[in-house]
Amino acid sequence: MAGRSALQKEKTVKLSDVARHAGVSPMTVSRVINGEANVRSSTKERVLESVAALNYKPNLSARALAGNRAYKVALLYGNPSAFYLSELLVGALEEISRHGHQLLVQKVSESASEEKVEDSLSSLIGEYDGVIVPPPLSDYASVRDFLLENDIPAVFLSGLSGSGRNRKICIDDYAAAKEITDYLIELGHERIGFIKGNPNQFSTGERLRGYKDALAAHGLAFDKKLIVRGLFTYDSGLKAARKLLAMAPRPTAIFASNDDMAAACLAVAASEGLKVPTNLSVVGFDDSPLASAVFPRLTTVKQPLAEMAAGAINSLLDLIGSAQVVGANQSELVKMKYKIVLGASTSAPPASS
Amino acid sequence: MAGRSALQKEKTVKLSDVARHAGVSPMTVSRVINGEANVRSSTKERVLESVAALNYKPNLSARALAGNRAYKVALLYGNPSAFYLSELLVGALEEISRHGHQLLVQKVSESASEEKVEDSLSSLIGEYDGVIVPPPLSDYASVRDFLLENDIPAVFLSGLSGSGRNRKICIDDYAAAKEITDYLIELGHERIGFIKGNPNQFSTGERLRGYKDALAAHGLAFDKKLIVRGLFTYDSGLKAARKLLAMAPRPTAIFASNDDMAAACLAVAASEGLKVPTNLSVVGFDDSPLASAVFPRLTTVKQPLAEMAAGAINSLLDLIGSAQVVGANQSELVKMKYKIVLGASTSAPPASS
């Protein structure tokens, strides 16, 4: 009944084979494989050669069983957008496969109460060597504290960060928001609406701050009424856009805190007979697939998600102590480079304005 | 240096603990856990009770090591859209966690030549007990044949299917396409443009067939010129839409084989000053996030991706022989229910038509 795993070609090369081939003990091979210190470099080289010669691949199950380590890393998954998750996933997978670990995606039920989150977290303790935490999970103090208390190596993408066994990788949301606002101002816009993101996320505040500072830097007055709430969802964007476009005088540009809401602005503009960008400029944030699948293509900010994920993997393995991680950035906070993507949704404001 | 996996709370319950608790040998427990035959039902019950009482969870690593099985399933990943992949992932993860297996996402570099695909496939033989193959990978004859030849349990989502150790789960693309075309016809459309999908995918043909048959069923003439090529990408949709909208007389509706291309139609229509749906109706396929983030919201076909993925997991475990899979559908081909989602992108054609 129980079926075997599919064919097995040449019989598997095991650690002891490598040891024999290199003329050392299995233990020494193990040490080399695991990048432990106290192995003479000449020995190390010899072993590495044998590893290559025999094309040895360590058996993860045996490793995990004997070593009482999981060799697994979890990518927590609250409910970011599909795009965000899968970009992350791809980057992380690619990187982790280089390190002989496994990446599992773990859903963390993000129910109303933060307490519940803790429940689902605790069930995965011991299952993994470390976790990667994207927003919005990374914004929950309870998540951060839980990981901290239990000394679980973690890398946060955006969001909070702590001081224990964790790191944080993100872009500079503030700078990006400031730069894209600068861009609008330089086009000539003076009344720029801003749609906030979900207040439970750290980046929401950062982006708003960037917007405000850009205005200030150009000597433009900050009008509180131009700031409207949003939740990063398309629907919330619709409401926000309607509110902004109903104002008199109307803003000549809108900076939505993400692309979904920016797309909503486009929809509202269209339904109200406003041409984008002629009558209204719109910018978003994220460069999601949506940004290039709406008309006109959105001007937005691109985060290097795949690279961030790869960086997260490296940092995490470093944190875990899995050695072999060369060039991992040791610092607690790594800021990646974002990029402003110019679309067709922005132009100078109408002359009449 | 090497860090332990995080805390370990109560010491792990092992199989032998259960055996002692139930007053049987470890082997018997193992048999029960693995759902093997030849265990008296009274014994089985007793063991199951002990398992529950001690909250025993088998150690995957030990199982894999001793049993020479992987307890792992791969979700192959060519390059479907982010949305498609992550929907699948979520459904599959949820289901597989119930069965004590692991789901790994495996990128299969989908390079120009199908041969290359085979290379990357062969590297994962023996690593997994089975694979789930979504499109476009599921459409490659080479992939199907390879899996067949090597007797690797596989479940295909859409695409091809074979006759060996594999199953196929999909919706009835033909019926869905026919139904949504019917809908357009019933609204009064007679000149309906059709944008084909990527010819390398099975569903492309099915959708076209559904379109044709709907026309025929309503006694409408089939005009070859109304069929234009597409590749499921937004850009290909732009081209196709321009071509269709340049025709005279213009079609009053467009059926794009997926939402990305439908969104492109919206963009082209907007740029040419056509109001959707007043002057042009547009329908898509997939109900991707895009469908509800464009203006107007697309009328489209929703596939139950998460359920399909869950079904795929069940079928696969059944195929593998992992027992315990109750109610798995044994048939080679399972068709899931699709749903027509009515959006605001469709209406009766302009009276002038």
Added chain:
DNA sequence: TGTGAAAATGGTAGCGCTACCATTCTGACG
């Protein structure tokens, strides 16, 4: 050149589970 501490290496005993075979039990049948 002797000495001791640290560096380098090796031996052994499992990790928790299942394959394989041996053994015991059951019950239908002569």
Added chain:
DNA sequence: CGTCAGAATGGTAGCGCTACCATTTTCACA
């Protein structure tokens, strides 16, 4: 009521690797 096939159960030997400790080697310094 003995017999024996088949069902039910148990014992044992590893799967491939690493933890832990013992042993050997190295080398700076007296």
